[in-house]
Amino acid sequence: MDVAELVNVFIQRVVVKEKQARYTGFVGSSKNRKKFLEALDHKLSSEIDLSKTTKSLDGKEWRTAAVLYSSNGTFGMTFNSLKEAYEQASSYGGWLILGLSGHVAIFRPEGKNDDELYFKL
Secondary structure, X not given: OOHXXXXXXXXXXXXXXXXXXXXXXXXXXXXXXXXHHHHOOOOHHHHEOHHHEEOOOOHHXXXXXXXXXXXXXXXXXXXXXXXXHHHHOOOOOOEEEEEOOOOEEEEEOOOOHHHOEEEEO
């Protein structure tokens, strides 16, 4: 699965149905990916189905290979682990880290360290 397909799986699993097509459309076009990345700052957080969240991830999940998407312009940078991606993610701007398996994710809107959302999908 490539980095665009991976983020589309996340969108289809956690974004409210009314907004899924909008975001997958952004991701599907390299020209419009910037709009998706910008939405990581504030907009996306209001369009997530919070019933899909979990309180935390376990050690095995933190060790899974991961991909980072950031409002700072990063689209699909790969890391050896979710932990490594988390440590490298900017403290400025919103970001999304997805496990390469597509089963775990962490989302943090811009400036919202206390509002991180964890997902087991």
